[in-house]
Amino acid sequence: MPERVFYNQGARRVQDALETRPLADHIAGKYVTEELDESAAGMVSAAPCFYLATADAEGFPDCSYKGGLPGFVHVVAPGLLRFPSYDGNGMFRSLGNIVENPRIGMLFIDYGKPIKLRVNGIAHISTEAALLDAFPDADAVVEVAVRQVFENCPRYLHDMRCERYSDYVPRPHRTPPDPQWKLKPEYDELVRRKNG
Incomplete structure (x- = not known):
């Protein structure tokens, strides 16, 4: 490519x-740069969330929020990242776009510093057991070959430091609750529930 x-x-x-x-x-x-330096790797490893930009085969864009506990994005090497795809609403728009067009953009924000870090790369989806084992409760793992890394001007960032992490984020030795939307009768035959 x-x-x-x-x-x-x-x-x-x-x-x-x-x-x-x-x-x-x-x-x-x-x-x-074409790889994450120590500072960028530290920011990515500490991030509790990022924004993922993808596009379909025709180039129509989509943007998605991805969240977890700090460390849910693994810096495998300076040029290689992995992150989990957790249970969601079953639409798989981001993963579907990656299947059609593997070019992605990731935006990491540290509101406390403030810093915005962009990571662009080529993504691949895996359901290999060896990769899934590193991400408890993940349905799939997205592997990203990094192509471009750069900080972006943070002057318009608001101070939005995290007060607490979502109860729904997977954690070791804990099954998160089902979201309220999954409990509606219209989804009885359509979704898998963790509690019930």
Whole structure:
């Protein structure tokens, strides 16, 4: 699969129109890497959530929130990440897009610092037992070959530090409760319930 240049022609046209090409070139040359350094790996490993951008075969985009306990995204190597796909609503829009188009974007935010970190890469879905064992309660594991890593200007981030983690996030030795929507009678024959 051929690698793309960092800025496409659309970005270049806007940079030229707004006279930011020299700034954009400086940032790309100095701060965009192909692997996670120690600081980026630490941020990813500590993250309780991230936002996942995918697109289908026609390029139609979708964005999804992915959450877990800190450490649910594994930094396997500087150029390799893994994260779990937990039980959800069964639509599998993100995973379905990855099947059709493996190019993804991940946005990690540390509201306390504040830092925004973008990780772009090529994703693959696995249901291999050896990978699932590392992620209790996961239905599948997404493996990401990292292609681009860069911090993004955090000046517009609000202070939204985490007060507590969701009761529904998988934890060792604990079965999370079923969400209220799964308890509606309309889903009796459609979903698997953990409690009942």
